[in-house]
Amino acid sequence: MLHNILLTTSRGIEDLARREAEMLFRVRGIKVNVEEKPFGVEGRLLVEVEESFYIDEKGRKREFNSATFLNENSRLLHRVIVEIASRKFEKIEEDEKDKALKRIYDFVSQIPVERYLKLSESFAVRSFRKGEHNLTSLDISKTVGRAIYDRLSKYGTPKVNLDHPNVIFRAELINEVFFLGIDTTGDSSLHKRPWRVYDHPAHLKASIANAMIELAEIDGNASVIDPMCGSGTILIELALKGHEGRILGIEKYMKHLKGARMNALAAGVLDKIEFIHGDATKLAQYVDSVDFAISNLPYGLKIGRKSLIPKLYMDFFSELAKVLGRRGVFLTTEKRAIEKAFKENGFKILHHRLIGHGGLMVHLYVVE
Ligand SMILES: C[S@@+](CC[C@H](N)C(=O)[O-])C[C@H]1O[C@@H](n2cnc3c(N)ncnc32)[C@H](O)[C@@H]1O
Known part of the structure; x- marks a missing residue:
C-alpha cells in the first residue's frame, strides 16, 4: 500500500530537500516518489512511499514508520505531515468568508478522520494559510476543528486540547489548495534545533x-570557515554532519561568540x-588559507546603518580573495552590494537562487 506524506521546508530549497528524502529512503531500500511543489505550492514536497516492514530485536515483524524516520533524520525539513486528504478548491480566493468556510467544512466532514485517532486521544487543529482569501488561519482552525469534532461525535465524546493535544491535525490552505493531515513533527518545527540555547x-x-552546506559541495577533509558566524548555526550543523x-x-x-560556544x-x-x-x-x-567559506552575511538594518553594508562587503571580499582556495556560499538581501564586491575582487558566480527566510526572499550565491 502507498501513502502520502507532505513535507514542508523553506521556499527555494525544495530540490535539495527532495534529494535528501530520496537518499534517506534509498539507504533503507524503500521506494519513494517525491514531487516538488505539489499543486505549484512552494516550500512543500509530496512523498508517495510504499509500506515497508522490518524485523525488530525480538524477531517480530513491524511496520516501518516513514514519518518518524524523516523527523529523526532530515536536516532540511521543517515538518512531516501524513496526508489524510487534499483538494483544489476552484476560486476559493474569491469566495465570501462564510461560503469559503462552508466549502471547507463540507469537505472535511466527509473525511473518515476517526481512523486517525482513538476517541480517548485529544486533538487540536493547527492551520496555515497563504494567499488572497477572505478568511484567516484562525477561521480555518475553528472550522476544521468543528468538522472533525462533529464527525467524531457520532462515536462518542471527542476531546479537544489546544495546548497539549495527543494528535495534531494540520490544515493548510495555500491559494486554492487545501490539505489535511496529521502533523507528526509536533508544535516545534524541525528547524528549531534543540541545541539552540543562545538565540541570536x-x-x-x-x-x-x-542547504548552504549542500550547495558548497565540501569534500572530505577540507577546511571550512564562517567568517561572520553569529551564533554558529552553519558551523554546528556542519560538525553534526x-x-x-x-x-x-x-x-x-563577544556576546554572539560566547553564544555560539554555548550552542x-x-x-x-x-x-x-x-x-x-x-x-x-x-x-x-x-x-x-581556507578551502570553503559559508556565511549568512549581515544585511538590512540588523547591524545598524544600512549604508555601511557596501563597504563591509567590499572590505570582506577583498580579504577573502587572499585566502579562499575553493568555493564560497553566501546569503544576503543586498544583491547590488554583494555582486559589486564579487566583481571587484575577482569572484565568479557559479550559482544563484532565491530562498525564503523570515518572510523575505534572500539571495544565495555560490562563488569561486
Ligand atoms: C546575519 S548574522 C549571522 C547569523 C548566524 N548565521 C547565526 O545563525 O547565528 C551576521 C553576523 O555577522 C557579525 N559581523 C558583522 N560584522 C562583522 C565583521 N566585520 N566581522 C565579523 N563578524 C561580523 C554580526 O555580529 C552578526 O553576528
Missing part, C-alpha cells in the same frame, strides 16, 4: 544552513570548532 537576533534557520576537516568561525561581537557545547561539537573573536574584514590575519 538574526540567526539562520538550520534547514537553510544545511560529521565533517572531518577543520571548522572555523569568526565573530566580531556548540549544547550540540556536543564544541571541540570540533575553532571560534575566533575577530573582524572578517581582516580575515587574512587569522587564516593563511
